[in-house]
Amino acid sequence: MSTDFTPSANWLSHEYRDLNGTAIETLEEPPSALEFMRLVHISRPVIIKGYQFPALKLWNEEYLGEKMGDRQVSVAVTPNGLADSITRGPDGRLYFVEPSVDKMSMKELLSKLGPNRIDTGEICYLQSQNGNLFSSDSSYDPESDPSSSDFEPLTSDVPRDVPWCSDALGERPDAVNLWIGDERSITSIHSDPYENIYTVVRGEKHFFLLPPTDSWCLKESLYPHANYSRRSPLGTLELIPSPEDVPEVRWSSILDPELPTALPKEVVPIRVTLHAGETLYLPVGWWHYVQQSGLTIALNWWYDAEMRGMSWVLLNFLRNPVQLPSGNGNSIAQLAPS
Amino acid sequence: MSTDFTPSANWLSHEYRDLNGTAIETLEEPPSALEFMRLVHISRPVIIKGYQFPALKLWNEEYLGEKMGDRQVSVAVTPNGLADSITRGPDGRLYFVEPSVDKMSMKELLSKLGPNRIDTGEICYLQSQNGNLFSSDSSYDPESDPSSSDFEPLTSDVPRDVPWCSDALGERPDAVNLWIGDERSITSIHSDPYENIYTVVRGEKHFFLLPPTDSWCLKESLYPHANYSRRSPLGTLELIPSPEDVPEVRWSSILDPELPTALPKEVVPIRVTLHAGETLYLPVGWWHYVQQSGLTIALNWWYDAEMRGMSWVLLNFLRNPVQLPSGNGNSIAQLAPS
Numbered sequence: 001m002s003t004d005f006t007p008s009a010n011w012l013s014h015e016y017r018d019l020n021g022t023a024i025e026t027l028e029e030p031p032s033a034l035e036f037m038r039l040v041h042i043s044r045p046v047i048i049k050g051y052q053f054p055a056l057k058l059w060n061e062e063y064l065g066e067k068m069g070d071r072q073v074s075v076a077v078t079p080n081g082l083a084d085s086i087t088r089g090p091d092g093r094l095y096f097v098e099p100s101v102d103k104m105s106m107k108e109l110l111s112k113l114g115p116n117r118i119d120t121g122e123i124c125y126l127q128s129q130n131g132n133l134f135s136s137d138s139s140y141d142p143e144s145d146p147s148s149s150d151f152e153p154l155t156s157d158v159p160r161d162v163p164w165c166s167d168a169l170g171e172r173p174d175a176v177n178l179w180i181g182d183e184r185s186i187t188s189i190h191s192d193p194y195e196n197i198y199t200v201v202r203g204e205k206h207f208f209l210l211p212p213t214d215s216w217c218l219k220e221s222l223y224p225h226a227n228y229s230r231r232s233p234l235g236t237l238e239l240i241p242s243p244e245d246v247p248e249v250r251w252s253s254i255l256d257p258e259l260p261t262a263l264p265k266e267v268v269p270i271r272v273t274l275h276a277g278e279t280l281y282l283p284v285g286w287w288h289y290v291q292q293s294g295l296t297i298a299l300n301w302w303y304d305a306e307m308r309g310m311s312w313v314l315l316n317f318l319r320n321p322v323q324l325p326s327g328n329g330n331s332i333a334q335l336a337p338s
Numbered sequence: 339m340s341t342d343f344t345p346s347a348n349w350l351s352h353e354y355r356d357l358n359g360t361a362i363e364t365l366e367e368p369p370s371a372l373e374f375m376r377l378v379h380i381s382r383p384v385i386i387k388g389y390q391f392p393a394l395k396l397w398n399e400e401y402l403g404e405k406m407g408d409r410q411v412s413v414a415v416t417p418n419g420l421a422d423s424i425t426r427g428p429d430g431r432l433y434f435v436e437p438s439v440d441k442m443s444m445k446e447l448l449s450k451l452g453p454n455r456i457d458t459g460e461i462c463y464l465q466s467q468n469g470n471l472f473s474s475d476s477s478y479d480p481e482s483d484p485s486s487s488d489f490e491p492l493t494s495d496v497p498r499d500v501p502w503c504s505d506a507l508g509e510r511p512d513a514v515n516l517w518i519g520d521e522r523s524i525t526s527i528h529s530d531p532y533e534n535i536y537t538v539v540r541g542e543k544h545f546f547l548l549p550p551t552d553s554w555c556l557k558e559s560l561y562p563h564a565n566y567s568r569r570s571p572l573g574t575l576e577l578i579p580s581p582e583d584v585p586e587v588r589w590s591s592i593l594d595p596e597l598p599t600a601l602p603k604e605v606v607p608i609r610v611t612l613h614a615g616e617t618l619y620l621p622v623g624w625w626h627y628v629q630q631s632g633l634t635i636a637l638n639w640w641y642d643a644e645m646r647g648m649s650w651v652l653l654n655f656l657r658n659p660v661q662l663p664s665g666n667g668n669s670i671a672q673l674a675p676s
Contacts, residue, residue, distance in 0.1 A: 008655065015651045037375040038508065042647035170376065213648055309380035310551055313353045314652055317346065 009216035012318075013267055016213040020044065022268050033167035036281075040168060040195060043283040043311070045209055045270065051199060051279045055157040059201050059297060061110045067153040068106035074128050074150065075109055077102045078228050079237045081123040085188040086223055086255055086327065089239045094327050095226035096249035099125070100237055113182045114295030122237060125185040131175030133299070134160050151178060162197045162301050169195065173301040180297050187290035189218065189252050194302040196282040200274045203296030208257055209270040212285040215318040217267050221327030222248040253327055257289050285315040347554035350656075351605055354551040358382065360606050371505035374619075378506060378533060381621040381649070383547055385610060389537060389617045393495040397539050397635060399448045405491040406444035412466050412488065413447055415440045416566050417575045419461040423526040424561055424593055424665065427577045432665050433564035434587035437463070438575055451520045452633030460575060463523040469513030471637070472498050489516060500535045500639050507533065511639040518635050525628035527556065527590050532640035534620040538612045541634030546595055547608040550623035553656040555605050559665035560586040591665055595627050623653040 029050040031039065039046055076083040076099035083099035104124075111117065112124045126132075133151050149155055161172045174194065182203075191212070198205075210218070225242040254262050257269070274280050282288060284305035305312065367388040369377065377384055414421040414437035421437035442462075449455065450462045464470075471489050487493055499510045512532065520541075529550070536543075548556070563580040592600050595607070612618050620626060622643035643650065 008658075012651060012655055015654070016648060019651060020646060034372045034375060034506065037372060037379065038506075041375065041379040041644060041649075043649075044647050168372070168376075211648065213651060306379060308358060309382050310354060310549065310652075311379075311381075313350060313357060313551060314648075316353070317350055320346075 009213075009318075009320075010264070010266075012213040013217070013264075016211055017266070017268065020211075022270055024270055024272065030164050030279075033164050036164045037168040039281060040283065043285075044211075045207075045272065045283065045286060046281045047272065047274070048279040048281060049277070051162070053157070053159050053199075055154070055201055055299065056199075056277055058157055059154075061114075061295070064154070064297075065105075065107040065110055068151070069153070070105055071150065071153070072103040072105060073109065073126065074101050074132075075104055076100070076125045076127050077122050077237065078125075079122060081125070081184040081186050082188065083125055083127060083185070084190075085186075086251055086253065087226075087239060089226060089241060091241070093241075094223055095239065095241060096223040096251050097226045097228060097239055100228045100230065101128075109180065110295075113180065117182070123184045125179075125181035127177075127179050127181065127185075127187075129175075129177055131177060131302075133158055133178050134173070134176040136172065136174045154178070158299060165195070165197055165301065165303060169303055169306075171303060173197075173303050175302045177300050177302070178297075179300070180295075181292060182295050183291065183293055185292070187288070189254055189257050189287050189289040191215075191285050191287045192302070193284060193305050195284050195305055197279060197301040197303070198274070198282055199279040199299050200276050201297040201299060202276050203298075204276075204293040205274045205280075205296060205298060206291045206293070207270075207272040207274065207280065207282075208289040208291075209272060209282070210257075210267065210287040212287075212315050212318050214263075214267050214287065215285075215315075216320060217254075217263055218287060219253040220250050220319060221253050223251055223327040225249055248326075251327070252287075284311070285318075347551075347656075347658075348602070348604075350551040351555070351602075354549055355604070355606065358549075360608055362608055362610065368502050368617075371502050374502045375506040377619060378621065378644075381623075382549075383545075383608065383610065383621065383624060384619045385612070386617040386619060387615070389500070391495070391497050393492070393539050393637065394537075394615055396495055397492075399452075399633070402492070402635075403443075403445040403448055406489070407491070408443055409488065409491070410441040411444060411447065411464065412439050412470075413442055414438070414463045414465050415460050415575065416463075417460060419463070419522040419524050420526065421463055421465060421523070422528075423524075424589055424591065425564075425577060427564060427579060429579070431579075432561055433577065433579060434561040434589050435564045435566060435577055438566045438568065439466075447518065448633075451518065455520070461522045463517075463519035465515075465517050465519065465523075465525075467513075467515055469515060469640075471496055471516050472511070472514040474510065474512045492516070496637060503533070503535055503639065503641060507641055507644075509641060511535075511641050513640045515638050515640070516635075517638070518633075519630060520633050521629065521631055523630065525626070527592055527595050527625050527627040529553075529623050529625045530640070531622060531643050533622050533643055535617060535639040535641070536612070536620055537617040537637050538614050539635040539637060540614050541636075542614070542631040543612045543618075543634060543636060544629045544631070545608075545610040545612065545618065545620075546627040546629075547610060547620070548595075548605065548625040550625075550653050550656050552601075552605050552625065553623075553653075554658060555592075555601055556625060557591040558588050558657060559591050561589055561665040563587055586664075589665070590625075622649070623656075 026047040078099045087097045089095045225246045228237040229240045364385040416437045425435045427433045563584045566575040567578045
């Protein structure tokens with residue numbers, strides 16, 4: 001892989017914006033399967049209004065707490081709201097840090113979120129991302145037990161797939177996830193190997209979006225792995241580096257893309273605030289940095305990306321995967337504030 | 339634009355083949371609009387059987403000659419079968435040479451093609467490529483006169499659009515073209531800014547295909563323009579360089595991609611022989627070098643490529659359009675046999 005890629009890459013960022021502008025389309029109702037397939041081909045985010053399902057009407061704090069009862073669910077807990085993010089460890093090195101995963105009831109989770117929360121000095125975010133509602137490994141297998149979902153009492157409120165998306169792509173989603181958090185949790189900038197349908201049920205999500213043609217300025221590097229963990233059950237969360245045999249994690253070195261110097265001037269993001277009842281189509285490979293206002297509940301459907309043809313190869317090419325630098329090298333580490 | 343693009347580009351060619359192989363799909367019947375839209379998204383050639391229209395049954399030499407009568411049509415004439423190709427001129431320089439365009443009746447054209455042809459020392463190819471049957475400039479305008487087509491007597495045998503393609507893309511074709519030639523005419527390797535539906539009516543077409551990820555090894559350069567022309571009405575065709583104010587033409591320096599040294603070893607083409615009644619979907623940006631066996635009649639429908647999103651930007655990026663070398667520079671000229 002050439003290491004002299006930046007001038008060409010810069011051209012890509014410029015040309016993409018020149019041709020596409022920085023506004024995105026809003027549909028007043030869900031597309032047909034064919035219309036959605038055209039949108040997938042263009043591979044540009046679209047806001048979709050009017051995609052209806054029971055959770056949008058039924059879900060509030062009281063309903064969720066009652067329905068879920070004493071069931072224990074897995075919640076990401078951090079001291080700073082940065083789950084799955086680059087953070088400096090006590091030894092001065094930068095790590096990709098995963099959250100502590102604590103079990104609690106839905107009522108307990110909700111008591112720790114939003115304006116009337118009990119402040120514990122720790123920040124909770126339900127973000128298990130493993131198809132916590134439905135996944136292709138379990139619920140789509142007719143022989144599997146659908147009650148195995150942590151969220152089985154809520155599954156009847158959520159469609160297992162998005163009809164216009166499944167019909168377009170000719171496949172069911174790989175995972176359906178539930179997300180519950182508040183303004184203290186931030187999702188660091190990353191891209192996913194999925195076509196993503198994302199619906200806000202309560203609250204607001206703020207997306208900072210960059211196309212795959214900007215991948216070069218995300219400065220992906222390899223970071224050693226760590227976890228937030230407690231040394232004793234009632235102890236505080238500490239950043240604990242993982243053993244050396246845990247593989248390094250490839251992640252963007254841009255911790256806060258909103259900082260004025262984080263990105264080249266010409267790299268202008270698309271900003272989307274998604275309100276309750278609105279759905280975002282977020283195409284494969286798009287970079288997203290996500291925040292929320294107050295208690296926010298959201299759902300998403302992840303569909304496998306098309307691997308045939310050129311798109312997958314080009315997405316990987318744009319991320320320049322060979323000769324990835326260490327995130328703790330001199331030039332890259334300066335990008336990450338200590 | 340970086341000039342040090344080759345190592346990355348080589349990686350692209352390798353990865354594309356690794357993921358997609360070198361075989362293509364054959365459909366036993368035309369796809370639905372949604373199925374075709376998925377194929378456009380994958381952007382890989384597909385052979386489609388069973389796309390039926392009257393010309394496939396009606397057209398033979400006798401029918402075409404009689405229907406067209408004395409109408410004069412525009413035919414490309416060259417001394418060597420190389421219309422729109424790089425050829426060395428009498429001054430030793432390489433030129434992009436356009437054919438002479440002569441007017442003749444369909445009967446006269448057909449008498450000069452195929453196994454029983456009258457040999458004139460010149461090679462005819464009906465290839466006007468300007469929407470000679472229908473074009474968006476004329477026939478789609480309800481106020482225009484459809485009889486203005488050179489081929490008006492044949493238009494009722496040819497659909498103005500391909501239903502499953504128009505429904506998928508939500509647009510009508512930009513141009514519908516008729517092609518009539520024989521094994522002496524060769525179409526030099528190039529790519530088009532169109533989604534192309536190509537049907538063979540009589541004879542066989544042989545396609546040598548490379549994906550846009552191989553664009554780097556096509557070695558596009560800028561060549562001065564020339565025409566084949568006669569100094570007197572009965573004179574022989576000569577290569578006449580155009581005046582200096584005619585813009586140079588960007589074209590591949592690979593004159594015969596079948597030569598063993600023309601392309602890097604790892605760049606393996608897809609070869610398709612398209613028989614009468616078969617249709618090829620040739621996606622935007624795919625490189626094609628085309629030959630035919632005996633008298634061959636074909637039709638194609640060109641649909642505008644999607645300009646929104648990343649595909650168009652990436653197709654141009656892969657062609658590395660900035661700092662294009664002169665085709666008459668030392669290193670490039672060696673690729674073109676004199």
